[in-house]
Amino acid sequence: MSPRKQVTLQHIADRLHTSVHTVSKALRGLPGMSEETRRSVFRAARELGYRTKAQEHAMAIDRLSVYPDKPHRFVFVTTHNGYLVKQLYSGLYDRLSELGHLIDFAIYPEHETHPERIRDWFQQYGVSYASGVFIPPTIPLPLEQELLALPIPRVLLNFPQAGTESDSVIWDVYDAVSQSVMHLVREGHRRIMYVGDIRTQRGFRRRWQAFTESSSEAGIQTPPEESLLVPQGTQAEWDEAFRAKWDSLRPTAILCVLDTLIPWIYYACRGLGLRIPEDVSLVGLETNEEAFLPDLTRPLLPVRETGVRAADRMLWRLANPHLPYEHIRLQCRWHKGATVRKM
Template sequence: MTSPPTIYDVATEAGVSISTVSRALNSPARVGEQTRRRVLAAVDALGFTPKPDAVAKARRGVGRIGVIAPHTSYPSVARRLNGILHAIGSRPLEVVLFDQESAAESSSPLLASLPVTGRLDGLIVISLPLDDTVAERLTGLGLPTVLLDVRHALFDSIHTDDIAGGRLAAEYLLTRGHHRFSFLGEAQRSNRYLSPSQRRLAGYRTALAEAGYGLGDHNVRLVRHRARHALTAARELLSQKDRPTAVFAADDTLAAGILRAARDLDLTVPGDLSVVGFDDGELAEVMDLTTIRQPLEESGHAAMERLIQQLDQPTTPRDVALGLQLIVRGTT
């Protein structure tokens, strides 16, 4: 009785390695089209029967890209995802989304439960710092990975300079003649990494100090990333005896809370108070908010393009910094 064909027989028939056969069936995006066709021809000729979903996937030539991010925590993530999808275009790639708790609100090891399996051909990680354990896991799997809005020496990274963004906000408010400053940012439960909010505060504080203005702790508030928490904290800030005349918010959602608090306290904007946010999405346009624009869609597009390059031909990691822009509107 003849034994059923094995993956070794397919490799011999196609003139490729066993690992190439495995990639062609399970990660077709990582194999050239001619090689994939040769493997499929060998599968058909020998009557080899891999898992049904694997051969169907191989015949379509479709690869699967995982995108893991705090999708439900920040509006900015959705805009980055739009950029990713636009970069894919008509390429034969499926996108699988994994929602992870915001790093700022998590006290557990970051990405400890990263759902990586052999069914992914590549991975994009958005706004979630990698600890060394997870980084070693990804490199051990040989899974092409690009980081977006975070950095690690072992992986490609697309990011903006949050410290520079904080400086940009401070320098602009100084040119408007302000002397009393405040900051409203996002609190975090773990100190194992520096969050974007912390970096923006650092740049803001440094630029103010260089100009001769201090930013005491009584003029800094860190809250959960919710507009209602921002509202409560902003009311406290703006009710002080020597209240600030300028507030920089770590993002536009928090800035919305400041504007509502100013209205509740009968403060005019920008007459009594100037407000600067960060991100520049639809919310900023509706609120007529002066803000620091970061290229959200563009960063997603760049991350996907880089991952596609890594799928085609792996190279050493690259670190790409995208520029920021001050958008002046009615709140200053």
């Protein structure tokens, strides 16, 4: 990493083959460029060790050391390495590495849920001796509970249960679903079929809550029987349930809150002879930047940014162990896309 005083905006511009003006606008958060360009500028600035005065001032206020005397070792515990988990870890790794710290990626065997086996695994992989632990969503509840009970700083990358003694950082799915409903209503849609799971995870229940409350504010009734809330199961079983719901409801729009179901919806609609958006509009919560439908109308979920923010929160907790726990929600930006038709 280059010494801070040797790095200027011109160095960043030269690396990216762009102008100093573009670099300056990106770092100040001004509009006028693609998100990919903005990310490239921030990535180059981070790699070169460049920080704006505002960034250094903010770090000083939060008592975050720019050049720590002793690096911390953190652990990210998960049960799989899917795309969402990789995005979270990428944000954590980049931010902690930038500040001179280490983070291990540890995969726990999901089928082992007995507390004693979990604690033995913690000892084996040195989780209990880390400076702090990051706890992602989608892990089994027994594993989450044991991680939250560790006597080290913890940051939950999920919606916390009431009374959880841990800081948390998560993208705001409540806001994302509310934005989705509002967009469909503005485009004239009143018969909206909700597709998703409302049982297995806290975040899923938050999505359903956002849908029902936002719809109610728009004067739309949302009885559960008019939504497709069945577990995913096999594609054939799900496809049959979708067809039955479609025949009885005839919605003008579908709101899918599980990205894994977006391809299934697409093929189910095609099997029914339905075109998107000409015959039915579609909004989805998509976490993958290489989406199945690249121009899907959707809220952009800041998954990687959640990892970056969680890294800062962990370092803040280490510097401020006496302060109350904080729960941070990152707002989603809206991507208009091309899968919603105006009624």
